[in-house]
Amino acid sequence: MSLIEQESRNTEVLDPGIHDHGVHDDDGHHGHGGMTPDGSEPLVDPKYSMRDITDDVLAPMFKFPPLGWHLAFGAAQLCFALGLVIVAIQMYRGLGILGINNPVGWGVYITDFVFWVGIGHAGTLISAILFLFRQKWRTGINRAAEAMTIFAVQCAGIFPLLHVGRTWKAYWLIPYPNDRLLWVNFRSPLLWDVFAVTTYATVSVIFWYTGLIPDFATVRDKAKNKIQKGVYGVLAMNWRGSIRDWAHYERVYAQFAWLATPLVLSVHSVVSFDFAVSMIPGWHTTIFPPYFVAGAIFSGFGMVITLLVPMRKFLRLEHIITMNHLELCNKVILLTSMIVGYAYLSEFFVAWYSEAPYEKAQFIYRAIGMLDSPQGGVAHAWAFWTMMTCNVFIPQLYWSKRLRRNLKVMFIISIFVNIGMWFERFNIFVLSLEHDFLPANWSYYQPTLFDWGVTLGSFGLFFTLFFGFTRVMPTVAIAEIKSILHRPNAGGANRRFEVVSWPTESAPVHPGQAAVAGTAAEKEDAEDGKTS
Amino acid sequence: MARLPKSCVIGFFNDPDQLVHAAGEATNEGFRNCDAYSPYPIHGIEEVLRIRRSWxxxxxxxxxxxxxxxxxxxxxxxxxxxxxxxxxxxxxxxxxxxxxxxxxxxxxxxxxxxxxxxxxxCRLVPHPFPDVIDEDLTNDRFALVIPARSDEDESAATQLLKRLKADEIRKVEQ
Incomplete structure (x- = not known):
């Protein structure tokens, strides 16, 4: 590389206007400067070279973290430590210190379990399903979203193990030849869950690591510190970037996507079977699998926004994780919000239309009902209305493009989505159990501080892992983002690269250009057919 | 990791299009078992280099x-x-x-x-300090490796890479 070129690169990196892109996006104007000749907006502004991308993504890994990061990391660790203490107390004293009672045997622990499993789904949707649909914009956010998936599934895994009571015997869930001469019951949905969640966790981790190998190699080759070089060298597994290796790698990656897609849909379906296969009114419905999957994607994208909005700001990745990415996530939130809203309403409709008295009574109880208790009438209708407000009403703000592209608004709405989805699970599990068939059975559920403490601990674990991740791993898939970089100067007779741009409504598409775009896409399809 | 041939000529490029072009030219000139290095997968180069489908x-x-x-x-x-x-x-x-x-x-x-x-x-093994060809090959550089069994091969490959305006040309003897 010539000296002049190197100099121009350096000035580009030092240019203070470099991270301004997001500000312009805030008020809906996009595509200033960085437009392609045909008027569409490229995924990454063409002024950034491959070297810029590498440097910007790896910058946080080669610097000592700032004070703000230490404070946030410390706070998360503190919450985690508190959670561990409470877990220790709960293990010593038993499940009696929690709020669960008879008949409400599934309380905050199971709510937390389903909440965290659901969070994970957005990451797999982005990494696998959007990959299969050739949504190239996913490359900007898939790494962070997959990290979120893995950390969320780890948090989820804790709760059933605690909930079994004698956690030290939790390995009895695994079928293995034993002295008791017993086998697990494979006809039980609870055991299906064991298999579904462990498979999901394993596949998510190896899929994630596969994506990280080429990026670890980049870190290895860029690192100046000897220890860092060695550690990332081991993690990079001697990856060199030979085309022969890439040919294998791409097949492996695509196959992971093909495996993870049905897997992620199966996981939350299986979680919903835990409820749908039983007989409790409010649980025993066929709508549960698609309803749970849509809710999981909804909550997961909520968490993606909660994590990415601060992350892109503090790690200065606004030019890679752009406003367009966030807007598309918000559109997914709007869509899935309406799917879950439809599911809520159809549950009510079916309760009325089926003339099943217990089902009807359950849904009246959820929305406006009271239970008699020694302290007087108590109700959990507030939980139901919290869910409706956060999940159905508030996301409707996203019909406005202005709000979809406003960082503060989307961050606040994403918090509401997280809260709403937690209460959706609480609403389904706890309210159904509180109000089953016989009035003599009915009982109010009141979580204790121990329930909340363990919940806080799980958030502490999640954020400890995520904050750690942002400092020790490339938070963006560098190799993938390079493959979609816009290179206006690159060309020639052998050009086989497509121009990857955002689908913009404002882009003027002339009939001639549309035809050219069509043939380019067809050509690529033909190539895909040849190689696959 | 695919192994480097015993003796070879490596041409470096700054642009993936140049690399694909160079790989095509090298194949046309009769060089076999060429390999290429790139920071990200380049589509279409497998056919040019006649790399078999993955098993x-x-x-x-x-x-x-x-x-x-x-x-x-x-x-x-x-x-x-x-x-x-x-x-x-x-x-x-x-x-x-x-x-x-x-x-x-x-x-x-x-x-x-x-x-x-x-x-x-891909013969992946943990290796803390591997002997990489060039540290920028995982960043923003592209390389075409042409195996050269004889001196004639070597000079022909060097000539070819010069004609293709390679950024840098290295000869490797092991």
Missing amino acids: IPSAALTGLLIGACLGFALQYWTHVIDWPINVGGKPLNAWPAYVVIVFECGVLCSALTNFLSMFVA
Whole structure:
């Protein structure tokens, strides 16, 4: 590389206007400067070279973290430590210190379990399903979203193990030849869950690591510190970037996507079977699998926004994780919000239309009902209305493009989505159990501080892992983002690269250009057919 | 990692299009077993360099089938043969209830086969300080490796890379 070129690169990196892109996006104007000749907006502004991308993504890994990061990391660790203490107390004293009672045997622990499993789904949707649909914009956010998936599934895994009571015997869930001469019951949905969640966790981790190998190699080759070089060298597994290796790698990656897609849909379906296969009114419905999957994607994208909005700001990745990415996530939130809203309403409709008295009574109880208790009438209708407000009403703000592209608004709405989805699970599990068939059975559920403490601990674990991740791993898939970089100067007779741009409504598409775009896409399809 | 040939000429480029072009020219000039290095996968260069299709898909499919069969066998053997329990007169081989675990076992086995096959196919091993050709090959540089068995090969390859305006040309003898 010539000296002049190197100099121009350096000035580009030092240019203070470099991270301004997001500000312009805030008020809906996009595509200033960085437009392609045909008027569409490229995924990454063409002024950034491959070297810029590498440097910007790896910058946080080669610097000592700032004070703000230490404070946030410390706070998360503190919450985690508190959670561990409470877990220790709960293990010593038993499940009696929690709020669960008879008949409400599934309380905050199971709510937390389903909440965290659901969070994970957005990451797999982005990494696998959007990959299969050739949504190239996913490359900007898939790494962070997959990290979120893995950390969320780890948090989820804790709760059933605690909930079994004698956690030290939790390995009895695994079928293995034993002295008791017993086998697990494979006809039980609870055991299906064991298999579904462990498979999901394993596949998510190896899929994630596969994506990280080429990026670890980049870190290895860029690192100046000897220890860092060695550690990332081991993690990079001697990856060199030979085309022969890439040919294998791409097949492996695509196959992971093909495996993870049905897997992620199966996981939350299986979680919903835990409820749908039983007989409790409010649980025993066929709508549960698609309803749970849509809710999981909804909550997961909520968490993606909660994590990415601060992350892109503090790690200065606004030019890679752009406003367009966030807007598309918000559109997914709007869509899935309406799917879950439809599911809520159809549950009510079916309760009325089926003339099943217990089902009807359950849904009246959820929305406006009271239970008699020694302290007087108590109700959990507030939980139901919290869910409706956060999940159905508030996301409707996203019909406005202005709000979809406003960082503060989307961050606040994403918090509401997280809260709403937690209460959706609480609403389904706890309210159904509180109000089953016989009035003599009915009982109010009141979580204790121990329930909340363990919940806080799980958030502490999640954020400890995520904050750690942002400092020790490339938070963006560098190799993938390079493959979609816009290179206006690159060309020639052998050009086989497509121009990857955002689908913009404002882009003027002339009939001639549309035809050219069509043939380019067809050509690529033909190539895909040849190689696959 | 694909191994470097014993003696070869390496041409470096700054642009993936140039690399594909160069790979095509080298193949046309009669050089065989060329390899290319790139920070990200370049589509279309496999055909130019005549790289064979990966065998990993067949391995993963085999893994899927084996995993699914094992999943079913485990459930059938425990519930029908080893410890049959009659629950409400329902059949011992209640196969619809087994479907979920058959699916999960199949996916798990296939994913693990896929993952491990990648390690075998790309010869991935933990290596703290590997001897990389150039540190920018995982950043923003591209390389074409032309094996050269004889001196004539070597000079022809060098000539070719010069004509293709390679950024830098290196000769490697091991």
